[in-house]
Amino acid sequence: MIINKLSLLVGGEAGAGINRSGFLFAKICLRGGLNVFGANDYQSLIRGGHNFYTVRADDEEVYSQADTVDLIIALNKETILFHKTELVTGGAIIYDADKITITNQELGRDDIKLIHVPLRKIVKELQGPQIMENTVALGAAIALLDYDLEIMNKVLKDTFKPKTAELNINATKQGYTYAKQNYSDSFDYKLKTVKTTTKQKIFVTGNEAIGLAAINAGCKLYAAYPMTPATSILHFLASVDRQYNMIVIQTETEIAAINMVAGASYAGVRTMTATSGGGFCLMTEGLGMIGMTETSPVIVLVQRPGPSTGLPTYTAQGDLRFAIHASQGEFPRVVIAPGDVEECFYNTLEAFNLAEKFQIPAIIISDKYLAESNGTTQIYDQNRIGIDRGQLITDQYAGEEYKRHKFTENGISPRVLPGTKGAIVRTNADEHNELGYTTEDPMLSTKMTDKRFKKLDALTKELERYETVKLHGPKTADATIIGWGSTKGPIREAMKLLSKEGFKVNYLQIVYLTPFPVSKVQAILRSAKKTIVVENNRTSQLSSIIREHLLKTVDHKILKYDGRPFNPEALARSIKEVL
Amino acid sequence: MVTLDDLKTPKTNTWCPGCGNFGILMAFKKALIELGLQREDTVLVSGIGCHGKMVNYVNINGFHGIHGRVLPLATGINLSNPNLTVVGFAGDADQYNEGWGHFAHAIRQNIDMTLIVHDNMVLGLTTGQATSTSQQGFKSKSTPFGVIPPMLNPLAHALVSNGSFVARGFAGDMMHLKGLMVEAIKHRGFAFIDVFQPCVSFNYLNTYDWFSQRIYKLDEEGHDVTDRKKALEKSFEWGDKIPIGVFYNKERPTYQDSLPHVKDENLTKLSTKNVDVTSIIKEMM
Numbered sequence: 001m002i003i004n005k006l007s008l009l010v011g012g013e014a015g016a017g018i019n020r021s022g023f024l025f026a027k028i029c030l031r032g033g034l035n036v037f038g039a040n041d042y043q044s045l046i047r048g049g050h051n052f053y054t055v056r057a058d059d060e061e062v063y064s065q066a067d068t069v070d071l072i073i074a075l076n077k078e079t080i081l082f083h084k085t086e087l088v089t090g091g092a093i094i095y096d097a098d099k100i101t102i103t104n105q106e107l108g109r110d111d112i113k114l115i116h117v118p119l120r121k122i123v124k125e126l127q128g129p130q131i132m133e134n135t136v137a138l139g140a141a142i143a144l145l146d147y148d149l150e151i152m153n154k155v156l157k158d159t160f161k162p163k164t165a166e167l168n169i170n171a172t173k174q175g176y177t178y179a180k181q182n183y184s185d186s187f188d189y190k191l192k193t194v195k196t197t198t199k200q201k202i203f204v205t206g207n208e209a210i211g212l213a214a215i216n217a218g219c220k221l222y223a224a225y226p227m228t229p230a231t232s233i234l235h236f237l238a239s240v241d242r243q244y245n246m247i248v249i250q251t252e253t254e255i256a257a258i259n260m261v262a263g264a265s266y267a268g269v270r271t272m273t274a275t276s277g278g279g280f281c282l283m284t285e286g287l288g289m290i291g292m293t294e295t296s297p298v299i300v301l302v303q304r305p306g307p308s309t310g311l312p313t314y315t316a317q318g319d320l321r322f323a324i325h326a327s328q329g330e331f332p333r334v335v336i337a338p339g340d341v342e343e344c345f346y347n348t349l350e351a352f353n354l355a356e357k358f359q360i361p362a363i364i365i366s367d368k369y370l371a372e373s374n375g376t377t378q379i380y381d382q383n384r385i386g387i388d389r390g391q392l393i394t395d396q397y398a399g400e401e402y403k404r405h406k407f408t409e410n411g412i413s414p415r416v417l418p419g420t421k422g423a424i425v426r427t428n429a430d431e432h433n434e435l436g437y438t439t440e441d442p443m444l445s446t447k448m449t450d451k452r453f454k455k456l457d458a459l460t461k462e463l464e465r466y467e468t469v470k471l472h473g474p475k476t477a478d479a480t481i482i483g484w485g486s487t488k489g490p491i492r493e494a495m496k497l498l499s500k501e502g503f504k505v506n507y508l509q510i511v512y513l514t515p516f517p518v519s520k521v522q523a524i525l526r527s528a529k530k531t532i533v534v535e536n537n538r539t540s541q542l543s544s545i546i547r548e549h550l551l552k553t554v555d556h557k558i559l560k561y562d563g564r565p566f567n568p569e570a571l572a573r574s575i576k577e578v579l
Numbered sequence: 580m581v582t583l584d585d586l587k588t589p590k591t592n593t594w595c596p597g598c599g600n601f602g603i604l605m606a607f608k609k610a611l612i613e614l615g616l617q618r619e620d621t622v623l624v625s626g627i628g629c630h631g632k633m634v635n636y637v638n639i640n641g642f643h644g645i646h647g648r649v650l651p652l653a654t655g656i657n658l659s660n661p662n663l664t665v666v667g668f669a670g671d672a673d674q675y676n677e678g679w680g681h682f683a684h685a686i687r688q689n690i691d692m693t694l695i696v697h698d699n700m701v702l703g704l705t706t707g708q709a710t711s712t713s714q715q716g717f718k719s720k721s722t723p724f725g726v727i728p729p730m731l732n733p734l735a736h737a738l739v740s741n742g743s744f745v746a747r748g749f750a751g752d753m754m755h756l757k758g759l760m761v762e763a764i765k766h767r768g769f770a771f772i773d774v775f776q777p778c779v780s781f782n783y784l785n786t787y788d789w790f791s792q793r794i795y796k797l798d799e800e801g802h803d804v805t806d807r808k809k810a811l812e813k814s815f816e817w818g819d820k821i822p823i824g825v826f827y828n829k830e831r832p833t834y835q836d837s838l839p840h841v842k843d844e845n846l847t848k849l850s851t852k853n854v855d856v857t858s859i860i861k862e863m864m
Contacts, residue, residue: 030864202863216856220846221659223651242840244854247658252684256651259644263624263655266642267663268847271655289645379860382853389851417847418622418640418656419663428634428643429627437590437635438643 011079022053033194064489139175213348254279258286268417274300291331314563339488349385357390370486411454473506493568599750599776628670647677707781744770797824
């Protein structure tokens with residue numbers, strides 16, 4: 001019997017409530033004190049196709065999906081056909097044999113269990129909508145797993161309106177009873193509630209964490225155009241803006257969005273936009289203007305595979321160089337890559353502070369895998385990072401004529417917001433003098449460029465006290481894995497597996513990609529015996545960045561660029577091959 | 580009170596002698612004085628082109644943005660701090676070519692700002708190419724055989740996009756233009772003025788004389804500014820007689836009016852401490 005180690009997959013057509021039922025299942029695991037990771041996989045369509053959601057639940061911490069599946073809820077035949085090989089020996093498939101006929105030949109395996117539950121019939125008897133079949137199946141899953149149905153009822157009550165909740169509670173009960181009566185004790189995997197001593201945790205996506213942090217940071221204007229996989233930030237913020245004195249505006253284009261946040265930042269609010277690669281392409285001219293005018297919006301780039309439209313609903317890390325270099329000309333910026341839902345929150349707060357303090361654009365680079373997967377994390381400490389708006393004069397300005405782009409020792413010109421008595425605030429996308437008037441003077445242009453780059457020095461210094469890199473695992477190891485962003489989860493899972501087999505590896509996670517934390521990376525890599533870069537791209541952009549800054553060639557690269565995240569076991573195998 | 584002297588800047592003007600921009604600049608300064616607006620409370624946003632230099636010539640708050648993007652930039656400023664009077668200046672290529680995509684949206688959103696387009700029907704700063712308001716057949720460096728498609732009609736577009744204030748001025752009639760600007764800035768909602776601005780260097784066709792011979796004032800004809808259909812009809816008048824003045828003026832709720840939680844709120848005043856998000860976190864449990 002295997003207790004509290006489960007990988008479950010819900011699959012079906014788009015529109016069948018796959019995401020929702022996977023999420024509900026994850027939530028009941030979370031409420032039972034388990035750690036959960038939930039990931040969705042869907043195609044760029046609204047109906048039909050094949051969608052699935054995987055939930056991994058464990059009494060230990062989990063950082064990613066698993067390579068294999070223990071229990072499948074199949075709402076269509078494709079789910080069985082596509083995922084049967086992922087099923088472990090002794091695994092089971094819950095399905096409706098009245099709806100799905102599957103021959104032994106099609107199944108091709110006799111080491112797994114088929115659990116028929118008359119989903120359609122039950123829903124018909126309850127006179128519920130067809131989409132409720134997934135809740136009936138969840139009830140059956142809970143029965144097979146010997147889990148607590150009461151938790152499910154509570155989650156349903158918290159999720160749905162009373163009438164819908166009641167209908168769903170009945171549906172789960174029917175599924176539960178059917179499975180208990182017909183398949184009692186036929187499944188080796190069990191879930192038990194865990195009495196945790198630690199505080200209740202939360203289950204959150206990367207995008208939600210970023211949105212939540214933006215509110216917490218005092219972001220007052222969010223402007224964006226929908227683009228997968230960044231859209232859920234827009235949805236999230238739009239659903240709560242009225243509670244937080246915020247304006248969330250869907251713009252006509254990404255070009256409008258970036259210019260709008262530039263204007264908002266000039267006016268003096270904290271502001272953010274988010275998009276994916278294609279939208280970021282449209283934003284690049286505006287990004288340069290932000291650099292030139294020393295305004296300070298936060299820009300979230302949620303990557304998906306490219307070039308062009310690529311795989312719209314899948315994941316990749318192909319835009320790192322793009323984020324670092326986007327726009328013509330040269331200007332300082334900060335590029336931050338959170339690796340999990342915890343970092344998504346705290347890094348976003350840091351981004352808002354750094355953007356305003358150094359009057360630069362702050363780019364948070366994430367990807368579909370991080371943005372849309374749910375992870376379990378401690379309840380966020382809402383005051384850990386604090387708010388630092390930099391040098392800002394708010395009430396009244398007096399003294400010499402206010403110079404928005406005043407030359408100072410560290411390049412940072414104290415900010416005064418337009419509307420402040422005694423100050424005229426002028427900025428300019430053209431090269432300008434301290435007052436913001438256009439200039440074409442060669443000396444002044446040089447001086448102004450240098451002024452902006454002095455801020456980079458100041459920023460680099462400030463970042464010394466930030467966790468710009470993280471070393472996971474033992475201080476000394478036989479090999480050092482290097483990565484950035486969402487590969488963190490699978491890498492940490494792979495490390496667990498490798499450590500069980502006696503391999504001694506550690507993992508250098510680079511969180512701040514620009515300015516590159518040269519000395520910190522150097523210090524770690526100096527003692528690294530063997531270096532392995534793991535990335536979701538084709539050209540290993542991180543390797544080239546390390547080479548650029550440290551003149552060091554990494555020993556091995558493990559690259560995946562099929563739109564899917566790394567799976568831990570497969571990654572561990574790839575790492576072993578080069579150890 | 581703000582005076583012409585207060586609005587002066589140290590920058591040397593680099594527009595061509597006789598440029599229509601001078602009329603627009605003076606009309607704007609006089610409008611600011613007439614309205615009694617404080618320099619600190621007014622923001623001038625400009626795009627790219629000869630008009631863009633407005634930022635250098637009026638000593639008020641200013642943001643000289645990039646080509647075509649005056650409207651979203653100005654929208655961001657206006658939404659963040661509605662206490663600021665935001666006036667956007669754009670060129671015809673700036674707004675009607677590069678920035679055309681923003682035009683209808685800012686108008687239909689009814690952002691509380693003013694947009695003044697310096698419409699010289701040619702690209703000036705890039706030394707004379709056609710724009711979308713260049714007349715059909717207009718020969719320029721980029722169209723040596725004449726412009727092929729018919730010109731855009733910005734006024735009609737503004738009217739069908741539900742514009743709440745739509746007007747046309749002439750740089751050669753500064754006092755009339757000043758009057759339009761005063762009305763536009765006072766207007767609660769999005770006010771749009773297309774200004775005929777003769778380009779003395781690159782538009783040999785649409786000269787001061789050309790305009791003077793054709794234009795007539797709508798208010799002298801008893802035009803009803805609250806009748807959108809009539810306004811639309813007037814916007815199609817082109818040829819021997821071309822109307823200037825207010826085509827349409829009727830207030831409707833602004834974008835901010837539909838945001839009760841931030842209505843008239845200066846959002847820059849709100850963000851000093853971490854905002855408590857406990858209630859959302861609870862839902863994530």
